[in-house]
Amino acid sequence: MALTFSTGVVDAVSYLGLDRVFTGNMTGNVVLLGLALTGAAGLSVVGASAALVGFLAGTTLGGRVVRGSTPGWNGRVTGLLAVVALVLGVLGVLLLVVEPVGRASLTTTTTTLGVAMGLQAAAARHVAVPDVSTVAVTNTLIGLGSDFALGTGRSQRRALQATVVALIVLGAVVGALLLRWHLVAGLGLATLVVASAAVLGRPDRSAR
Incomplete structure (x- = not known):
C-alpha cells in the first residue's frame, strides 16, 4: 500500500515537474508515447521512450535479483527496495x-526514475500480493468491477482493491501539491516511504 x-x-513529479511522462505507470506511458509520435504538443518521444527503457531495465535487473529466492517478502526484496530508496534520495x-x-x-x-520504479515493480511482483502491483491499478479496477458485477469476492478483498486505487490517486494529489513548493519535495517524500517499507516490510530478515 505504501509503495x-x-x-x-x-x-x-515525473509528469508535471519533469518531462510529461510517467515513470511508474507504463500503460499510461505507452499511450503518451503513441501521442508523442503524432506530434502532440508538450509530449516527448525521447522522454517517453527513456522512461520505458529505464523501467524495463529495472524490472529485468530486479527479476534477476529475486530469481530463485524464497517466495514472498524476503531479504532480497528488502534489498531491492533499499536500492530504490537510495536512487530516489540521490536523485533528489x-x-x-x-x-x-x-x-x-x-x-x-x-x-533513472524509470529504473527505480522498475526495480520496485519487480520486488512487488515477487511478493505477489493479489491486486497490488504498486505501479498500476488497471487490473485492480478490473477485479473490483468484476467482483461487484458478479457478486463475488469478499468485502475485505473489495476494500483492498478500492484502497489501492485511492492510494495511487492520493499519491498523485500529494505529489502535485508538493511540486508547488519544490520539485524535490515529492522525491523526498517518496524516498522516506520506500525506505520505511524496506525497513518495516519484513521484520524477520532471515529469509533469503
Whole structure:
C-alpha cells in the first residue's frame, strides 16, 4: 500500500515537474508515447521512450535479483527496495544542486526514475500480493468491477482493491501539491516511504 502511494507521488513529479511522462505507470506511458509520435504538443518521444527503457531495465535487473529466492517478502526484496530508496534520495539531492534543463538532463532523470520504479515493480511482483502491483491499478479496477458485477469476492478483498486505487490517486494529489513548493519535495517524500517499507516490510530478515 505504501509503495502504491509512493508511485503516485513519483509519477506526479515525473509528469508535471519533469518531462510529461510517467515513470511508474507504463500503460499510461505507452499511450503518451503513441501521442508523442503524432506530434502532440508538450509530449516527448525521447522522454517517453527513456522512461520505458529505464523501467524495463529495472524490472529485468530486479527479476534477476529475486530469481530463485524464497517466495514472498524476503531479504532480497528488502534489498531491492533499499536500492530504490537510495536512487530516489540521490536523485533528489542532485536535483537540489542542478535543476534539469535541456533534453539530456531531462532524459537522464526520466530514465533513472524509470529504473527505480522498475526495480520496485519487480520486488512487488515477487511478493505477489493479489491486486497490488504498486505501479498500476488497471487490473485492480478490473477485479473490483468484476467482483461487484458478479457478486463475488469478499468485502475485505473489495476494500483492498478500492484502497489501492485511492492510494495511487492520493499519491498523485500529494505529489502535485508538493511540486508547488519544490520539485524535490515529492522525491523526498517518496524516498522516506520506500525506505520505511524496506525497513518495516519484513521484520524477520532471515529469509533469503
